[in-house]
Amino acid sequence: MTVRAGWLLPNGQTREDTRLAPLGTMAPESAVTSRDGVIAGGDPLKATGVAAMQVQISTGRALVQGTTAQGAYPVAVTSPETLTVGDGNAQYTRIDSVVLKVYDGLYDTSEQTAVAVEIVQGAANATPSPPTLPSACLRLWDITVPAGASAGTGGITWESALADRRRYTAAYGGIIPRGWGLSFAGAYPGQYRDNGAGLDRWDGTAWQPLEPSVGWTAVTLASGFTNNGNAQGTVRYRRITIAGVPFLQLRGGVSWATSGSIPNSGNLLAAVLPANCRPAALTSLPIAAGGVDIKLDAQTSGQLRLISSSGVTTWAALSGVQYPLDA
Incomplete structure (x- = not known):
């Protein structure tokens, strides 16, 4: 098993699961929910085009938040995962998302107990947008799939098709690394984040730069x-x-x-x-x-x-x- 989660299997997790999954108290988003996201270190869960219609996701760790009642799942991808993108629509472009998805039959209708790296297909449209994701699903990358794309027509131009959507999380009290999207609110006064040029502190209402980068x-x-x-x-x-x-x-x-x-x-x-x-x-x-x-x-x-x-x-x-x- 190369994609595994802690605190998921009904018969208990293995000792190897426990060693690999990022266990501990993570950055909160509310009183009982955690900020989901990728755990920084190297270039975790990086997407690379490896064939005309195939993308590979590298190893890495993350936290996937479910519903409030469900809680959060620590996840580890221990071997690269190769995914196949469906052929493009005949007329319109679409945007697919590469996600980490937790299936837990106690809280969803899947009747499964599993975790996977997979592709959620978006709707083909003249103005396409990424698909809306269900609970317990963490977006990692978006893939723009042109109309008519297939292995027989040359496939996807990966250099321009991939959009990094990895957001990061950290342990409680840690500084949240800069990732995709800075439009999230802090969870408590005194929380810190990396804004890409310095540090911000949440004052209870807004992020305040500690030492803002100021031009001349x-x-x-x-x-x-x-x-x-x-x-x-x-x-x-x-x-x-x-x-x-x-x-x-x-x-x-x-x-x-x-x-x-x-x-x-x-x-x-x-x-x-x-x-x-x-x-x-x-x-x-x-x-x-x-x-x-x-x-x-x-x-x-x-x-x-x-x-x-x-x-x-x-x-x-x-x-x-x-x-x-x-x-």
Whole structure:
């Protein structure tokens, strides 16, 4: 048996079943249901086209949730499973789904006690959609089956036909890995998930990014200043959070025409920084400039000002500047 489940067989599971199935308390979705999904590790339950109309699902482990009364089934696929896709409809495309399906005659009408990797066929349509799945069924992949597809007509182009629908789960308290679909709600305040670029924390109402990935915004320089001073690029800024403290980061460089004479009384910006990017108090930082070290004043008004001594030439660098915004 290469597809097996824990807590399913009426006569009990074997010791090998117990060792292979992902037993334990998994991430909840409600008071008594668990978040079903694939258990991360390698590339579990990966789909690969192996013939014109055949797809192979690799080994892996997962949790399949049934009804609330039914509970969840830990499942292990211990050897690759090869499935045959039915021929395409004569007129329309359809979308089939590769699933992990638990059959439990105590809760369904199958009169079986089994678990399988199988294909649920979708309806052929001018605008096809994946099939609706029953309880105790976990979607892994969608397969677009073109009209007329068959082994005799060349079959399925697997590179474009397969759509990854694996979503992931984790043990209770673990971080849920990034998978297909981020539109699920958290189950309890303090739950974490990987959003693909960082971590989100569920606050009871919404997912809140811990340290969101924030892009850079170019400033508008005052008259007399140009970007790329000392070949350091355009002056840009971004607001980030470090250990719960808001910071502003700067990068790039500025230049001006006349050595020793900084334009506009040193005020760099024609348009000051937005309110949430201004420090609570005047913040002064040493920066590099042509000829000497000078000072950058980050003002509460949102203006950035260069303060220099004699000897400065025609450029100043802002790369690496970072300062807190809180009091």
